[in-house]
Amino acid sequence: MITRSSALLQRPAPETQPLPVQARWQTQLAGAIRDPRELCRRLGLDTAWQDGAARGHALFEVRVPEAYLARIRPGDPSDPLLHQVLPLIEEDHPVAGYVADPLAEAEHTPARGLIHKYAGRVLLIASPACAVNCRYCFRRHFPYAENAPSRAQWEESLDYIREDPTIREAILSGGDPLAASDRQLAWLVERLDAIPHLRRLRIHTRLPVVIPERIDAALLGWLSATRLQKVMVLHINHANEIDEAVIAACRRLSDAGVTLLNQSVLLRGVNDSVEALAALSERLFEAGVLPYYLHVLDPVAGAAHFDVSDDQARELVAGLREVLPGFLMPRLVREIPGEASKTPL
Numbered sequence: 001m002i003t004r005s006s007a008l009l010q011r012p013a014p015e016t017q018p019l020p021v022q023a024r025w026q027t028q029l030a031g032a033i034r035d036p037r038e039l040c041r042r043l044g045l046d047t048a049w050q051d052g053a054a055r056g057h058a059l060f061e062v063r064v065p066e067a068y069l070a071r072i073r074p075g076d077p078s079d080p081l082l083h084q085v086l087p088l089i090e091e092d093h094p095v096a097g098y099v100a101d102p103l104a105e106a107e108h109t110p111a112r113g114l115i116h117k118y119a120g121r122v123l124l125i126a127s128p129a130c131a132v133n134c135r136y137c138f139r140r141h142f143p144y145a146e147n148a149p150s151r152a153q154w155e156e157s158l159d160y161i162r163e164d165p166t167i168r169e170a171i172l173s174g175g176d177p178l179a180a181s182d183r184q185l186a187w188l189v190e191r192l193d194a195i196p197h198l199r200r201l202r203i204h205t206r207l208p209v210v211i212p213e214r215i216d217a218a219l220l221g222w223l224s225a226t227r228l229q230k231v232m233v234l235h236i237n238h239a240n241e242i243d244e245a246v247i248a249a250c251r252r253l254s255d256a257g258v259t260l261l262n263q264s265v266l267l268r269g270v271n272d273s274v275e276a277l278a279a280l281s282e283r284l285f286e287a288g289v290l291p292y293y294l295h296v297l298d299p300v301a302g303a304a305h306f307d308v309s310d311d312q313a314r315e316l317v318a319g320l321r322e323v324l325p326g327f328l329m330p331r332l333v334r335e336i337p338g339e340a341s342k343t344p345l
């Protein structure tokens with residue numbers, strides 16, 4: 001069945017130990033910090049932050065793996081990585097225009113766990129879970145429980161793709177698709193591989209960034225086994241997210257023939273300066289990743305404090321163009337419900 005990946009699994013591990021029953025990344029995922037008070041304590045933030053964190057956590061739970069925590073500067077409430085994961089009291093303040101499902105995705109799900117909005121591409125919700133909970137996430141209110149398909153429901157999504165020869169690309173999304181087990185992913189990709197009109201497999205994921213050990217032999221096994229062209233779109237918002245372990249994970253992916261791209265969200269207090277955006281593009285390229293999209297924030301309830309105005313966004317991108325080569329320029333876009341593609345600003 002998944003011959004290549006089993007061959008890889010049978011290769012003796014470098015540390016002569018028998019292979020762990022649970023992969024190391026799964027242990028990290030299971031051990032992620034889920035308590036707002038612990039997050040504040042570990043980072044030396046005082047009680048003033050703890051109360052806000054608890055309020056935000058009640059709306060969308062805290063989740064921060066150790067490998068990501070290690071890249072946050074302790075005692076610095078303005079750290080750009082902390083800002084992405086620390087709930088604030090502001091999340092609990094309703095703001096006009098910020099809603100639960102800003103992209104109206106509920107209207108585009110012909111099969112459970114499948115979203116078909118754009119020509120030639122379908123998006124599959126391969127896992128409802130994420131390795132990190134990003135406070136600005138447009139899916140923070142997404143009804144995941146209703147969108148985590150069983151195998152029978154997967155067959156329904158696969159039939160939808162089989163019956164539409166205009167679909168050339170399957171995009172695994174989530175949540176984070178790489179939060180699913182390699183067994184499940186290998187099963188799914190094998191079936192996608194067998195659909196003749198499909199050409200590309202795209203994976204939208206933040207896992208190689210937050211837990212770089214996710215890019216292990218089992219994953220590279222099923223990824224290398226498919227005939228489909230492979231594209232991975234990472235999600236990185238700040239240069240500090242890219243440490244040596246992330247660079248090594250990206251190298252393993254490039255070596256397996258994966259084209260690496262990155263999408264970012266423009267976030268107040270995280271990357272809303274020409275310096276931060278330029279440093280991000282430069283650092284991405286060091287990791288072998290090209291910038292793809294820079295999204296303006298989707299107006300999801302609880303995230304209004306991250307908003308950067310359209311005028312400021314255009315100014316930032318104009319400033320960025322003055323300092324970067326063209327191939328390191330992300331495209332500034334917005335997702336507008338009902339449009340046939342992302343909309344350039």
Ligand SMILES: *Cc1c(COP(=O)(O)O)cnc(C)c1O
Nearest residue numbers: 115116117118121122123171342
């Ligand atoms: C963003 C998105 C895609 C991919 O769009 P590209 O412009 O090809 O990156 C596909 N389907 C949905 C539902 C999306 O939101």
Ligand code: SF4
Nearest residue numbers: 130133134137175206
């Ligand atoms: S990893 Fe992506 S889907 Fe998950 S919380 Fe972060 S932004 Fe949302």
